[in-house]
Amino acid sequence: TQLLEQSPQFLSIQEGENLTVYCNSSSVFSSLQWYRQEPGEGPVLLVTVVTGGEVKKLKRLTFQFGDARKDSSLHITAAQPGDTGLYLCAGLYYGNNRLAFGKGNQVVVIP
């Protein structure tokens, strides 16, 4: 059972366009993390969101944690080819120090 559903699984856009990807669950998380993975490398943490409704910005990337702490979104403004990668969300359950990962959103930005 996949506890974290990420959508869309694959997204291809032109440079300069905006995009939003989603991470949804029926479970409540104490925190949620977003990682980016590039080919041949391990995932690298982008952000951790902890408070329901929290919004964090990392340059052109905006992350939001849902009010109910069950879902999150990642919005990229004016996407660039360097944004290409697999975006993974990972949730931390209350009382558990293990992360559960979604399958990822594969984003391709075409120059």
Place this chain on the structure above:
Amino acid sequence: DADVTQTPRNRITKTGKRIMLECSQTKGHDRMYWYRQDPGLGLRLIYYSFDVKDINKGEISDGYSVSRQAQAKFSLSLESAIPNQTALYFCATSAGQFSTDTQYFGPGTRLTVL
């Protein structure tokens, strides 16, 4: 130098062979993890260790074993490899002090079992 290293980076082996994947870290973290990544399935936790004397099974531990030789070293063994263990394997570490701790991943080992 990389903080989390994995050896080998690529390995091709045959069904029934024993194989060990090694992970070393220079971050001084107590917590270490082994994951496998499969297309369409994402990252799944195999084993994790919160300190040298603590080993725990993850969600897919069958067919695998681990050894925490030191704070800095955590190895994953496949006693008798089978083709469905073909995957990309990642080691990760975290400081473990807070629930929001970052996990730092190694570069991965691509394992093919023929």
